Amino acid sequence: MRCASTRPPFQPEYYPDRLEAGTMNMIGIVGLRAAVRFILAQGVPQIVQKERDMIGYALERLSKLAGVTIYGPKDAQRMVGIISMNVDSVNPADMAYVLDEMYGIAVRAGLHCSPCAHRVLATQNTGTLRMSTGYFNSRGDIDLLVDALEGILNK
Structure with a gap:
């Protein structure tokens, strides 16, 4: 089939x-x-400032949970809106699945495109669970995540 136009x-x-x-x-x-x-x-x-307030609040709440290991600086002034963590005895992928399915919370699990960083953290076999905050998040969103983690840890 030919085009109608004769121009290339x-x-x-x-x-x-x-x-x-x-x-x-x-x-x-x-x-x-x-x-x-x-x-x-x-x-x-x-x-x-809003993003730092959110990450600071998340660090404050998460650091009170026994069984949660937070990686990276614990100073919101030195961070962007991302926290990598692990929950004792729970694979990060399994935790991400439970948070999504049971609580409607979206997080990421894995090596996050940084396998070398995970070798340094000794998490190369499992990766970490990563949450993020942004301008449109609220303290209520963080409370929802922390309360869900607390509920899972208590089961």
Whole structure:
């Protein structure tokens, strides 16, 4: 079957069109615009402070749980919104499954694309359980996770 046009396929010679084959990602562009507007309206310092408050609260609550090992700094000022941990005698993948299925909590389990770091932590055989916080999380979200972990540890 032949194309109706007799002209060969054409790609513009001028930039940026020369590099843009196909339909532009308008949804991505509109989403990026909304994100930039949000960041400018809130301010980066306020966003960073909220995220540090959330991670600080999570560290405070998690550190009180017997049987939970937290890896990395315990100072929210030195962290981004991620905490890697393990729960005594429970495989991280199993814990992630239980948190998802029974409590509706999404966490990640495994080596997190960093097998060398896990060799240093001596967790290369199991990995860790990783939770993350962000600007739109609340203390209630952290309470939900910690309460679920506490419930699992008490069973």
